[in-house]
Amino acid sequence: MADPIVRYKDVHKSFGEVEVLKGIDLDIAPAEKIALIGPSGSGKTTIIRMLMTLEEPTSGVIEVDGRPLWHMEKEGELVPANEKHLREVRGDIGMVFQHFNLFPHMSILDNCMVAPVHVKGEPKDEARQRSIEMLEKVGLGDKLDNYPSQLSGGQKQRVAMARALVMRPKVMLFDEVTSALDPELVGEVLEVIRDIAKEGEMAMILVTHEMEFARDIADRVLFLDEGTIAEEGSPEEVLENSKSERLQSFLSRFRSSSPS
C-alpha cells in the first residue's frame, strides 16, 4: 500500500484513571474509507478526536502525511508540538460533528466562508464562489442567506459537511453524524456522504452505528472493543463473517432493530 496518510503508532489515551484506548496501531491509505464501529465507550470517537487535535494522546505517535501531529522534531528528538505546528498539520484534517456545531450567528454562506477567508486568506469572491458551489452540491443552494436555526437537522448537517469540504482536507472525520437526527432525516445526510465518498481522493474515517451504510461505503471496517481494535477487515469479513462472539452479539443488536 502507498504511504499512509494517517498512522497511529501504539496510541494510548486515558481520562484520569480510566484507560480508554489501550494501544492503537492503524495505517490509513490516502483515499481509504474506514468505518469505526463498536459499543459506546469503546473509544471510537476518541480515536478521531485525537486526530482532530481535540484530545491529546497520553502516549504514542499519530502521523499525518508522514509528519507527527502531536510532536515535532527538535535535534533528532520528538518533543511536544507547539500551537504553530499543530495548526500546520491540522490543516489536512476536517471534521463533521454529531451536533453539527454550526456558528449560529452567521448565515449558512458565512459559515462556509469563514475558514477559507480567515485561515487560508483566500479572496472573498473566490471563497464565496467555492462555498456556493459546495452548498449547491449538498443541495442547499437556495438557503445561502438563512441562519442555522432556520434549518432542519439534516440540512444543518449538510451545511456542516460543506463547511468542512470547502477547506479541501485530505482526511475527513465523521463523528456519529446521523445520531442526533430524526430517523426520516438520516437518509439525506448519508446520501451526501455517499456522494463525497464516490469522488474518491479524500480519506474518510466514519464513526457510525449505520451498519448497512458502513458496508456500502467502507473499504475497511474496524470493530473497537474495550479500547483496542478487536477485529478489522473488509465489510464482508467483519460484518458478515465475524469471528468473535462479542462482535456477533454487537451486530445482532442492529439486525434485530434496524429494518433496513
Add this chain to the structure above:
Amino acid sequence: MTWSWNYVWESLPLIFEGMWITLGLTIGCFAFAMLFGFVWTFLRRIPWTSVQKLVGFLLEFIRSTPPLVQLFFLFYAWPMVPYVGVTLDPISCAILGLGGHFSTYISEIYRSGIESVDKGQWEAAKALNLSTGKKWTKIILPQAIPPTIPMLGNYLIIMFKEVPLTATIGVTGMLHAAESFGAQTFAYVEPLTLVALFFLAMSYPSAVLIRKLEKKFNRRFDKKNPTGTNNNMDKGVAVNG
C-alpha cells in the same frame, strides 16, 4: 415645615450642574470598570495555578470590602503609605475606587458570557483551524458579548446609584450640591427630593430599556438551543439578520 417652591427653583440650577458631574463620573467609573474587568478576565484565564489563586484572592478581597471603605482608604490612607502612596484628587480617587470595585463584578459578567458559548463552537473553530485571534473575534466574542449587554446595563444603573458615595470624599455631584445648599439655607427637603427625582428620572427609563434589550437578545439565535440540534424547520424565524 412647608414645601417651598422657592427653594426648589433656587436649588435646581445647582443640582442640575451637579448632575453633569454625577453623570460624567458614572461614565468614567464604568469605562474604567469595563476595561479593568477585561484585565481580570484575561488574568484569570492564564493557565497557571499560582496566578489564578492570587487573582482569585484579590477579586474576593475587593468584592467583599465595602466600596465606601475602599474610597476612604484611597483618599485618606493611601497618601500615607510609604514609597507607593500618592495623593489623589477626589475624581481620580472615585474612578479608581468605584471603578475598581465594580470591575470585579464586570469580570464575572465577561466570564459568564464566555462560558455561555457552547463547547462545540470552540471545537468547530479548532477543526476549521482558525487562529487564536480569529477564533475569539469571529466565533467566541460575537456569541459571548450579546448576552452580557443587559447585565452590563444593570450594573451601569447600580453604579450610577453608588456614585453619590463619592460625596463623602468631596466630589461635587448632585448630592454634594444639595447638601451644601441645605447647609446655607437650612432647607434640605426640597434639594434632596430633587436629587431623588433626578436619579429616578434617569434610572427608570434606563431599566426599561435594558429589559427590552434583554428580551431582544434572548430571542436571538434560538437561545435554548445554541447549536441548533432541534429538527423542526421554520421554528427559528425570529432570526433575520
